[in-house]
Amino acid sequence: TTEPQTILTERRDRVGLITLNRPKALNALNTELMTEVVAAVKEFDADAGIGAIVLTGSQKAFAAGADIKEMSSKTYAEVVGESFFGAWDELSRSRTPIIAAVTGYALGGGCELAMLCDTIIAGENAVFGQPEINLGVIPGIGGSQRLTRAVGKAKAMDMVLTGRQMKVDEAERMGLVSRVVPTDKALDTALEVATTIATKSAIATALAKDAVNRAFESSLTEGVRAERALFYSTFATDDQTEGMAAFVEKREPRFTHR
Numbered sequence: 001t002t003e004p005q006t007i008l009t010e011r012r013d014r015v016g017l018i019t020l021n022r023p024k025a026l027n028a029l030n031t032e033l034m035t036e037v038v039a040a041v042k043e044f045d046a047d048a049g050i051g052a053i054v055l056t057g058s059q060k061a062f063a064a065g066a067d068i069k070e071m072s073s074k075t076y077a078e079v080v081g082e083s084f085f086g087a088w089d090e091l092s093r094s095r096t097p098i099i100a101a102v103t104g105y106a107l108g109g110g111c112e113l114a115m116l117c118d119t120i121i122a123g124e125n126a127v128f129g130q131p132e133i134n135l136g137v138i139p140g141i142g143g144s145q146r147l148t149r150a151v152g153k154a155k156a157m158d159m160v161l162t163g164r165q166m167k168v169d170e171a172e173r174m175g176l177v178s179r180v181v182p183t184d185k186a187l188d189t190a191l192e193v194a195t196t197i198a199t200k201s202a203i204a205t206a207l208a209k210d211a212v213n214r215a216f217e218s219s220l221t222e223g224v225r226a227e228r229a230l231f232y233s234t235f236a237t238d239d240q241t242e243g244m245a246a247f248v249e250k251r252e253p254r255f256t257h258r
């Protein structure tokens with residue numbers, strides 16, 4: 001396999017780190033970068049030695065959107081024919097939790113990529129937005145759907161129709177991000193969160209992630225039913241036996257599946 005050109009990957013113990021690395025284009029998401037991020041996530045997800053993934057960019061930009069220069073001359077036939085952006089959907093199939101560490105611009109596809117992750121840790125300088133409307137287009141990597149589910153209709157309409165930027169305090173208030181930390185601590189914090197997750201039973205974290213995602217994809221009744229079935233299924237794992245025995249015996253659990 002050839003080395004990726006637009007990202008850096010690294011393993012830090014049980015955490016897989018993916019850093020977007022097109023600094024001159026503010027990490028604009030071109031097709032090459034999409035292919036490389038998807039491949040890196042798949043590789044970490046398939047690796048039993050990895051319990052969580054962190055996705056980050058640079059201090060100035062997590063990602064300033066889809067690559068406008070690559071996109072500008074495409075025709076309708078081309079975007080339809082190649083399922084343009086379609087590969088990004090594969091990130092939501094990762095069973096391994098993915099944490100976005102966002103500093104600087106997360107605009108357009110950058111905001112959508114952060115929302116494709118399971119949770120977002122933001123630095124104080126983070127800026128979110130869906131400015132596609134200014135280019136005569138609309139979000140195309142799930143932004144109109146995930147932003148609406150994350151912050152509600154009024155805010156999502158405001159963001160998507162005006163293209164304005166949202167600073168980090170507003171993003172935190174709206175529940176778009178889980179934590180705000182000093183800009184130079186965002187990556188470390190995300191790595192700490194990922195390290196914590198990676199100490200758990202990987203079966204349990206995959207089921208927990210699946211259960212939370214049901215809240216986005218089904219009615220409350222169906223979601224609660226799905227959660228119950230997933231919960232019952234944890235009783236088929238030795239990690240349930242071990243986790244509960246460790247509590248009763250007042251010791252740390254030694255999970256098999258991690």
Ligand code: CAA
Nearest residue numbers: 024025026028064065066067068069108109131139140141
């Ligand atoms: N695509 C391609 N190149 C981009 C880019 C993008 N989305 N964003 C920035 N760049 C490039 C710039 O063209 C510039 O390159 P050159 O040096 O070759 O001119 C370089 O990155 C640095 O950018 P700026 O000089 O503009 O930096 P700035 O600090 O003055 O401004 C910014 C930063 C406000 C983020 C500004 O770059 C900007 O507005 N970028 C575009 C944001 C945007 O519209 N994103 C949405 C894209 S559409 C989309 O994402 C569709 C979708 O739904 C998936």
